[in-house]
Amino acid sequence: MKKILVSLILVLASGFSLHAQVKYGITGGYVNMTEIAKSGSYKESYSVSAGVIGLFAEFQSSDKLYIQPELKYQVGFDAVDFLQIPVVVKYYLTDQFNVQAGPQLSIVTESIGGGFTNKNFGLIGGVGLSISDSFQTNLRYSYQLNDHETSSTDFSDKIHFLSINMEFAF
DSSP states (O other), X not given: OHHHHHHHHHHHHHHHHHHSOEEEEEXXXXXXXXXXXXXXXXXXXXXXEXXXXXXXXXXXXXXXXXXXXXXXXEEEETTEEEEEEEEEEEEESSSSXXXXXXXXXXXXXXXXXXXXXXXEEEXXXXXXXXXXXXXXXXXXXXXXXXXXXXXXXXXXXXXXXXXXXXXEEO
């Protein structure tokens, strides 16, 4: 899965960079993680907050369409850190406002054991606002598709992220 995602990013980056403008930059912000556990009629959830920092590249495909792969590091989830690799497609509805969607790979950076996977695959949806050529902000929600718990078919555990980010392009 990791090799496929890295290959996809490289193919997109090389293809778009031949015909497109490219911006690079840093991103950072606030993240709220919600973990939802279910088993039969039992359901429990909890949320924690954290900070995120990372790098991005934005490839312009047309006047309204952009591809933005990112590499982010999230800290503060009860001593569990995440490395996130989203690939976001941005479509500009106006010169400043865009909608965003794409896949995201989340990797727990520490050993968690106990029948849990450290790789989670999700989908991102969100909105963004370009304040200037070098400053943007966005609000995104990531929904986990696979089950974080792998040892039981009767138990489900998923992690979802809500984030507010600022991006500074060079």
